[in-house]
Amino acid sequence: MxxxxxxxxxxxxxxxxxxxxxxxxxxxxxxxxxxxxxxxxxxxxxxxxxxxxxxxxxxxxxxxxxxxxVAVIEIPDRPGGLVQLAKALENAGLNVSDAYGCIIERGKRAVFVVKGDNLEAIESAARNAGLTTLTSLE
Missing domain, CATH: 3.30.2130.10 (VC0802-like)
Structure with a gap:
């Protein structure tokens, strides 16, 4: 987180x-x-x-x-890059109450900032889908 x-x-x-x-x-x-x-x-x-x-x-x-x-999750910066995370959250039955994203490295990496009822479960679902959760942005 x-x-x-x-x-x-x-x-x-x-x-x-x-x-x-x-x-x-x-x-x-x-x-x-x-x-x-x-x-x-x-x-x-x-x-x-x-x-x-x-x-x-x-x-x-x-x-x-x-x-x-919040949960900060690294996703690929490409068309459809958010789908992997969105599907993981859907499959885990997790709802997102607020979110926004930004590009970290154009064409390679973006992050998606997520709020929800259970941030630990959101991070776990993301990791289970092969995504990285960030605890530092340095």
Whole structure:
């Protein structure tokens, strides 16, 4: 399992640039970002190699932030690359409540970030399907 950085902000212009600037100035690379719109508020879900440090930087700037457990699964970066994981989860009867992906190495490797009721079972199903679960993104 891995820690995803969840940042809670008002849904106003400039919030994304503020978070990006703080992390960039601290030398923290954003590998993937998903924005969930919740009306007047939004949640940035950030994948970085340094989640604990990112939380500290944002907390010190009085930004509401939390770390949430997710499964980070390496999949092939090719058409149909997600099918192997999706089928493994389906066959294990596992539901995905939230997910997003990013390319790590174009044409070779991508990662799929998954939330669900049972992250250990999700990771186990992925490994049983021959996929790699990541605990570090360095």
């Amino acid at each position: 891995y820690n995803e950085v969840s940042v809670f902000v008002e849904n106003k212009p400039g919030k994304l640039s503020r978070v990006a600037e703080l992390l960039g100035n601290a030398g923290i690379d954003i590998l993937a970002l998903e924005l969930a719109d919740e009306g007047q508020y939004g949640v940035f879900k950030i994948l970085t190699a340094e989640p604990e440090r990112a939380k500290e930087v944002l907390s010190n700037a009085n930004i509401a932030v939390a770390l949430n457990k």
